[in-house]
Amino acid sequence: MPRKIVKSKYFFEEDFIETIGEVSTEKVKDWGPNSQLKVVGKSLSRIDGYDKVSGTAKFSFDISLPNMVYAKTLRCPLPHAKIKKIDISEAKKVPGVLAVLTYENAPKIPWYYGMSFLFDPHLRYEGDEVACIAAETEQIAVDALKLIHVEYEELPFVVDAGAAMKPGAAKVHDAGNVVRGEPQIYKRGDIEKGFKQADVVVEDTFSTQVEIHNPTEPHCSVVNWDGSRLTIWDSTQGVFSVRDAIAGYLKMPASKVRVIKKYMGGAFGSKLEAGKYTVMAALLARETGRPVRIALDRRAMNLAVGNRPGSVQKLKVGAKKDGTLTAMNHYSYGAAGAYPSGAGCSRPFRTLYKCFNVRSEEYTVFINTGRGRPFRAPGHVQGTFAFESIIDETAEKIGMDPLAFRIKNYAEVDPASNRPYTGKLLRQAYKRGAAAIGWQDRKPAGSGSGPVKTGLGVATQIWWGGGGPPAYATLKLNRDGSAHVIAGSQDLGTGTYTFIAQVAAEVLEIPMEKIQVTLGDTAVAPYCGSSGGSTTAPSVSPAVRDAAEQMKTKLISAAAAVLEIPGNQLVYKNGIISVKNKPDKKLTIANIVRRMRERVLLTTGARNANPSGYAINTFGAQFARVEVDTYTGRISVKKIVAAHDIGRVLNRKTLENQVHGGILQGLGFALIEERVMDEFTGKMLNANLYDYKMPAIYNVPEIEVIIVSEGDAKISNTGVKGIGEPAMIPTPAAIANAVYNAIGVRLKSLPITPDKVLMALQG
Amino acid sequence: MNEKSKSKGISRRKFIQGVGTGVIGSTVLLDTLQAAPEKKGENGEHAGKQLLFLKVNGKTVRSMIEPRTTLVEILRNHLHLTGTKVVCNHGECGACTVLLDGEAVYSCHILALDAAGKEVITVEGLLSGEKLHPLQQAFVEHDGLQCGFCTSGQIMSARALLLKNRHPAEQEVVEGMSGNICRCGAYPKIIESVLAAGGQR
Incomplete structure (x- = not known):
């Protein structure tokens, strides 16, 4: 052909x-x-x-090779420090210890875009890698780690994005705390003019927390050398990307590296890049001449392999009395962690609705915590929470139904590029979703009687997924x-x-x-x-x-x-x-x-090339029905209706499951999950699964999944778009809007925990 | 379901109680010790190893182990039963759930010596030859999983629940399974799977 x-x-x-x-x-x-x-x-x-x-699935975590040894990593206990002295002599004497790597004896392999090394004596977050030991058993390696003596020079630190932007803040890197030294600015039209045309202008500030991926399977690798050929069983989302990265780090041809991953226990974006641990295992395997297994423990999983950056978003929206959006402004900042990653969150703001005058200004800043990584719809989950909240506020201010307001500003073409969509069935998603949740029975905000109040909310998702x-x-x-x-x-x-x-x-x-x-x-x-x-x-x-x-x-x-x-x-x-x-x-x-x-x-x-001249996006609307107990502040999500345009469904059963998962993670982000940092010690206070709460089986609401699309024939011969991320994006905003509808007070900071609800109710 | 002790607080208390009885229980085995607690073995392991007898999936297992070895370490590292997973290693998530004399326990949070003389059933133990147990089959048919890493623990919690309550109602399933975290959020279909196995649907 x-x-x-x-x-x-x-x-x-x-x-x-x-x-x-x-x-x-x-x-x-x-x-x-x-x-x-x-x-x-x-x-x-x-x-x-x-x-x-059956338990017979072999995850990378389960791979065991003959003669295999175990590696464990010593991590920095401080948020910002320099190693003054490191003594591994005692650790090396432990029977069963085979090799110890530190910055003093390991090759200087550049890491984080050349800003650091595989082992760097300058440690910029709690959990940064200090040393790695290979031993006959995992327990011996753990024991020996305790015998590495490190003298640290403690350095000033900052673990909050807002604090890092202030003059005089502790510097994570010498060049300053703003990544690239400047904000990312986007604009179209003229917002000054647009705001002048507005009948109402709404301004508000929203914030979202740092969320930890916490996939169940720890980041792990089993590596084995056969002469100059390296085989890696890795827990990864991209075998080829790991192959190429590891070949680069070890300066060897990619053809000599084989990466295998049959099953993986979750990732959600945190396993898109090759890990330091894999390179350390490869170095240790070469030194010991034996296969090496390395797996992070749960504490390291919370500290060192990614997070969804938090955000502070100041939004301003102008609209005419008839509901037409005239101008929108978005200012935000969020933290990359100690090394560059993206904390921007304005893309849904720029692309969701028809508006000619739009501006966004986003700051990504360094702080002394683990670096962020993409997390299921990066930027979109937090951006959609703030944006769809203020859209609701604007609708209320001009006295329009929030759903009608959204349809009034429906984008028929991509507002950023003016290109037509290959397909967009968002109207049908609004219509069928609204019918399924009973939108027509929605009452004015806070109008319910009794201590337990019910509310309905809606939010929209836009994602790429083509x-x-x-x-x-x-x-x-x-x-x-x-x-x-x-x-x-x-x-x-x-x-x-x-x-x-x-x-x-x-x-x-x-x-x-x-x-x-x-x-x-x-x-x-x-x-x-x-x-x-x-x-x-x-x-x-x-x-x-x-x-x-x-x-x-x-x-x-x-x-x-x-x-x-x-x-x-x-x-x-x-x-x-x-x-x-x-x-x-x-x-x-x-x-x-x-x-x-x-x-x-x-x-x-x-796979065919994408059609040129088109925008390819997924769309969808999620509706939430919640109950808020005004005595305890507890929010109970009763039902979520998820109505999406995601092209062709390949398998209804696994699709439903993915939508459920997206909604549950969205619910966790809206109500439960949060990394807690101690500003005085710079340490994470909840780096385990007991204190870092995630949704459990008792958090499950009733969920109705509606797919409004058949195949999008313009994209490909199957017409499929993705659902994994779209399912999560609108959930927090839909829940927050429903909470407002229930109690008549808007919660602008995630997660919406009972204490915040009670504080808000008391004004 | 109360005695199943899957809620986190209870399981921690039970763990501490378990350690207590375990020390007494293991003194029975003390005569088999090669007692030299200070000396390290050739490979650096603590030489104070103890002999463990355990019944795992119907087979008697005999192993010399360090007293600090947990049940999940025996299962995974010594017996190569890797169906049982380690996720938090702190009794917080339920991924390592196995049956110990018919009770669901977090195997990362129990010393192997505390399980001495008891009967352990892991997810592999539910199979008859290569044939899936009806509960496992229900998880396949109702898609009660995504990535599959927490699945063994989910299935073993469900097994313990169904042993006590053959036809649990939905709320009883939710309570019974509340000690198992699924980060993929496959919970709705996990509930469906357990209800189906219990014959409620």
Whole structure:
């Protein structure tokens, strides 16, 4: 099938990336609605379910190699310090200790964009890496860590973003605490003019907390050298990105590094980059000549491998009496942690509604805490909370229903680029969601009687989630008529294994049981991007369909050769090729493979380039019904309706599960989770799962999932967009708006804990 | 469900009680000690190892262990039963839940010696050969998982619940499973799975 190499652009986690990839230029027929399909879109059980419920699934955490040793890391107990003296002699004497790495003996490998090293005597946060020990057992390594004697020079520190921006604040880096030394500014139109046209202007300040990913499986690697070749079992969202990064850090060819990840216990953005721990394990493995396992403990998980940066957002919105938005201004700051990462949160503000006069000014600042990493819809969750809160406030000020106000400012084209969308069914999401929650019965704010008050709220999501090239899938046919799909992507628990089998089964018209899927191994799979940005299904599913469609063509051609009948006289149905009008003259896939003397039938499919000139986004609205106990301040979320336009649903069962997960994490962000820093010691006070509260089973509200879209045919041959992040984005804002509707007082700081509710009620 | 002690406060108290009885319990085994507590072994392990007898998934296990070894360390590192996971290692999340004489316990929070002479069932122990237990099957059919890392613990908590209450109502499932964190938030489908296994749906 014809191919060409093109440029393509899509949004991945925090920014647009431009990719160059081989793409199929031949358009296959659009699938149409899921009702016309046999396998895709159905509620099917995940094909890796057996492994996960039986306990036989091998996560990277479970890999054990013969002769393996264990590595453990010593971390800095202080928020900001320099190592004056480090003595490892006593630790090295412990029987069973095999090697100790510190800044004094480890290679100087640049880290954090050249701002630091793998081991740096200048330590900038509690949890920063000081030393790493390899020992015969994990316990010996832990014991020996206690015998490393470090003398620290304590340095002034700052652990709050607002404090770090003030003059005279302790400096995290010599160049100053503002990342890049200046804010990121965006503007369109003229906000001064816009605010003059407004009948009402609303101004307010919102803040969001730092959230910790806390995936269940710790960040971990098992590494093994065979001479100059390195194999890494890593808990990662991107096997190829880890391969390339590790090759770079160790100055070796990427072809000598193999990264494997079959199953991973959660990540949510925190496992998109290669970790220091992997490089340390590789160095220790080379020194000891033995495989090394390294896994972070839960405290390190809370301190050192990412977080969602907090935010302070000052918003100003102007609107006419008829509801038209005339101008909007957004000023915000948030902390990257000790090294650069993104704390911006204005993208939903810039892109959600039609408004010609818009400005945003965002500061990302350094503080002495662990560095942020992308966390499920980075920027969008916190940005949408503030923006959709002030949209509600503005609607109320001009006396409009909040939903009607949103529809009044509906963007028919992308407000930032003026490009049309490939598809946008947000109106339908509003309509069906509102019907499901009973929006027509919504009462004025705080009008309920009795101590327990009920409220309804709505919020909107916009995300990217369109995916793009390069993403490939290789398909092989076996002599028993089964198929094997190999892709370089990852299953994060999101159902990648299963939807790949579904897409192949749909095209080849063979049972799901006959399809085997291999993922997450750089040595056997063609390249694929990392699993983030809700791009896996939209990037990988079209490549699988492409491979399977090519295979179908190949099978017909092969059958023509075997039967000595022109291909155009053959029909393909249910995995059987038969001669037109002679239904008894037929070949199964197994027949063909055998008759061809097992000549391997192999195809590789590629993700097409994205259509140029369009904006590709997901949309959706979530509605919340909450009860607020005005005596205790307790909020109980009773129901969430999630109505989304996310293109085609590949598997209804796993989709629902992902939506549930997004809502539960959103609920945690709205009401429960928060990293607590002590400003006097610079230490995290709740670096464990007992004090860092996360949603539990008793927090589950009733959830109704409505998908208003079929495939978005303009994007790809499957028309899929992502759902992982969209499901989380609007939840906190919807809950906050519902709380306001219940009690008539607006809560502007997340998490909305009972004490904040009671304080707000007392004015 | 009260005696199942899955709520965090209770399990911590129980742990402390457990340590107490465990010390007494393990004195029975003291005669098998190669007592040399100060000396370190060849590989740096504490030489004061004790002999542990344990029944795991129906098989008797005999192992010389350091007294500080936890039950989950025995299961994962000595017996290679890696279905049981370690997430917090502090009795806070439930990922390491196994059955100890039919009770759900956090195996990261129990010394292996405290389990001496008792019967441990792990998630692997629910299988009959390669065949899934109906409870495991229910988790597959109702998709009671996402990444799968907390799943073994969820299933073992559900197993303990169903052993005591064969047909739990939804609220009883929520209470029974409240000591197990699922960061993916698969809870609605976990509830569905357990209800299905209990024959309520």
